[in-house]
Amino acid sequence: MxxxxxxxxxxxxxxxxxxxxxxxxxxxxxxxxxxxxxxxxxxxxxxxxxxxxxxSLLDWDGLTDSTFVGFDNFVSAFQDPFVWRALWHNLLLMLFIPVLVVLISLLLAYLITNKGYKESGFLKILFFFPNVLSTVVVALLWAFIYDGSYGLLNEVLSLIGLNLDNFYWLGDERTALWALIPPWVWGGVGLYAIVFANAMMAIPKSLYEAAMLEGAGHMTRLFKITMPLVMPVVRVSALFLVVGTLKGFEMVLILTNGGPSGATDVIGLYMFNLAFGNEYHNYGYASAVGMILFVILVTAKLLMDKFVPNRGVEF
The missing domain is CATH 1.20.5 (Single alpha-helices involved in coiled-coils or other helix-helix interfaces)
Known part of the structure; x- marks a missing residue:
């Protein structure tokens, strides 16, 4: 026992x-x-x-002694016309860049995954190539394209009979802001095309086969099967693009530095120049502008959560 x-x-x-x-x-x-x-x-x-x-509550240049000013920086920011001008430029870019990137990326991803091209692997590498390059390289490349004297864009236009007489696209207030959109889109399409393509490849082929047996065409399969199943990925990608467009300024800094005459100034670049530029060294005021940008980013996120559907179709 x-x-x-x-x-x-x-x-x-x-x-x-x-x-x-x-x-x-x-x-x-x-x-x-x-x-x-x-x-x-x-x-x-x-x-x-x-x-x-x-x-943001201080009057401080980042080096010398600071002075507490409370909410004076925020009052000055709301009364600053340069802040509102920069925010307006951000809004215009936000209306075009995310939409163009998402639409072009979805189209390329759909062609890669559903058309059965033999060169699909090579096309993925080709589309992703701009993302391998740094923002500086992309910006300098497009600066050469837009150059008035020997730029590729003017040369192509001259071949079809549009002679612009050394027009510099980044040096004119009418075209400078819009000229920022193509390099921004070109630099972002490749990554999201690969993301969307992988999401589409994860959809079971049996769903498409069943739809084809029922007589569904390409457009029906696209909008009834593909788009609902990849919508959660599209939603997250759109959120990243909106946030990146609102706070990004590297492309603008290299191509135009906010010029000409502030025609391409954005809120991130304005905040950067306030803190580290040659003319201003007001770190406290720049921090206040940064807090305003933070509130705008959070608001944009909440609006997307409210108006962009978050429900995906499960299989």
Missing amino acids: LMSTTVPAKRTAMQKLGLDKAATQKAIFLLLAIVPPFGGYLVLTLFPNILSVYY
Whole structure:
């Protein structure tokens, strides 16, 4: 009887020790997996944002002693016509760039996945190529295209009989802002075409086969099967594009630096020049403008959550 009671007791203790060891290993793994990225988020994202809120209440050039001014920076920002002009330019870009990128990317992705081209693999690489290039390279490439003296665009137009006499597209207030859209779209289409193509390739072929047996044509399959199933991916991509268009300014900085005469100034570039430009060094005021941009970004996200459907069709 002593043997029959002792062995199960030892076995239970060993099992408990094994469970405790497994739980400890799991806790250590989770700690190592979560703490570094969360710590990086706290140090590199959350803490700087909190500091920006504090800096927005100061009159400070980033170097000398600061003066607390409360909400005066925000009052000045709302009365600043340059802020409103930059926001208007951001709005115009936001109305065109995300829509064009999504539509062109969806078209390319659909052609790659549903037309059965033998060159689909090569086409994916070709479409993705602009994303391999840095923003500086893309901007400089399009600066040469738009150049008035030897630019490719003017040369092509002259071949079809439109001689513009060395017209510089980025140097005219009527065309400079609109000239920013093609390089921005060209630089973003490739990535989202690959994303949408992968989402379409994940759709079971049986759905298309069943639809074809029912007599559904290309357009019916596109709008009744493909689009509903990839809509969650399109929604997230559109959100990234809207946010990137609102806060991005690298392309504008390299191509025009806000010129001519502020015709291409955007809120991110204006904030950057306020803090680090040659004429201004008002870090507190720039932080206040950044807080306004933050509120606009959050508002844009909430509006997209409300008006853009989030429900995808499951299969």
